[in-house]
Amino acid sequence: MKYHSKKKAIVLLADGTIFYGKAIGDKEGTAVGEVCFNTGMTGYQEIFTDPSYFGQLMVTTNAHIGNYGTNPDEVESDSIKIAGLICKNFSYEYSRPSANMSLLEFLEKNNLFAISDVDTRALVSYIRDNGAMNALISTRVNDIETLKKELAEVPSMEGLELSSKVSTTEPYYFGEENSAYKISALDIGIKKNILRNLAKRGAYIKVFPYNTSFEEMSKWNPDGYFISNGPGDPEPLTEAISTTKEMIESNKPLFGICLGHQVLALANGVSTYKMHNGHRGINHPILNLVTGKGEITSQNHGFAVNREQTEANSALEITHVHLNDDTVAGIKMKGKEVFSVQYHPEASPGPHDADYLFDQFFEAIKTSRN
Structure with missing residues (x-):
């Protein structure tokens, strides 16, 4: 194994708190963003390439990162989207036969600055108590x-x-052109696995930029509309919110995931708010209020939908709640095939509890076409 000099590095939080570590590989530098943590035991490559994490410094709570390398089929976008990585133990070697390169090579290819040897248990505990905040990682100790x-x-x-x-x-297309259904998707940070899940159920998808008008999206004459996940605060997305209002008025099936869920709420006059920490992990418990069943889900969001306003809105019904804090995890418009969830049904890190949501969307499309 090539020897890597470990330069001293720090995590500096916005309130002045400092945690110490070492740079990964030979890279020196500084990276800034909002610090957050993900509790998943696996899936680091999917996390790093998820557009929803754009602008964030990722703390991985699993003690070992990099031990199974990387695989080109396990990316959620065309590049790494996190601003920087903070971990405990970084594995320079990997042992998975299907991997094509080490995580270090993957980080270097994407020019990402990362640090290890940080007391991530102490850092996560501090963030839990004090909330998500801006931070930087640097070798300029x-x-x-x-x-x-x-x-x-x-x-x-x-x-x-x-x-x-x-x-x-x-705009671009995804799937087979001769598929049974056509879906117009608004890309506000879409993951590739969402597109794969839509395509494998018989959809040909046209993906549109975040600020596309409804008029443009409807020209393709789709059977249904989709609003994707994505990063940042949903409230500044005024064009997406306006487009969503017209999607609703079209009376065609509409499905939203994560940021798309928040945009749908805003289109119905329900506000959103920044959470103390957010939900980021692959084992979050959800209660489906329609079926009474529990679901284990993958989540990644730092904003949430106002529950009181949702309950007071006569056009909306809460379909799912998060069992850890009773936040809104799913909504449906009454009398319309319009619904959304705050979590990621396309991410099946073990449980496939939420797969049915894609099937529900396609059942709505089939019904609306008849």
């Missing part, structure tokens, strides 16, 4: 005061529009 000034200039995630940073710039 002797330049703390300058780093503090640089960190103070970083904008808060609250009020930050980031979909434009990760959305496609031109």
Whole structure:
């Protein structure tokens, strides 16, 4: 194994708290963003390439990162989207036969600065108590005061529009052209696995940029509409919210996931808010209020839908709640085939409890066509 000099590095939080570690590989640098943590035991490659994490420093709570390498089939976008990585033990070697490169090579290919040897248990405990906040990681360990000034200039995630940073710039197609159904998807940070799940159920998808008008999306004469996941605060997405209102008025089936769920709520006059920590992991418990069944789900969001306003809205019904904190995890419009969830049914890290939501969407499309 090639020897890698481990340069000293730090995690500097916005409140001035410092955690110490070492740079991964030979790379020196500084990276800034909102610090958050994911509790998943596996799936680091999917996490790093998920557009919903754009602009965030990712703390992985699993003690070992990199031990199974990387595989080109396990990416959720065309590049790494996190701003930086913070972990405990980083594996420079990997043992999975299907991997094509080490995680270090993958990080270097994507020019991502990362640090290891951080007491991630202490860091996560601190974030849990004090909330998600801006932070930076750096090898400039002797330049703390300058780093503090640089960190103070970083904008808060609250009020930050980031979909434009990760959305496609031109429409594109996904799936087989002769498929049974056509779906217009609004890309506000879409994951590839969502498109795979739609396509394997018989859909040909046209994916549109985040600021596309409803008129443009409807020209394709789709059988249904989809609003994707994505990063940042949903409230600045005024064009997407306006387009969603017209999707609703079209009376065609509409399905939203994660940020798309929040946009659907905003289109119905329900506000969203920034959570203390957010939900990021692969074992979050959900209660389906329609069936009475529990679901184990994959989640990644730092904003949530206002529950009181949702309950007071005569057009909406809460279909799912998060069992840890009773936040809104799913909504449906009464009398319409319009629904959304705050979690990721396309991410099946073990349980496939939420797969039915895609089937539900296609059943609605079949019914609306008859």
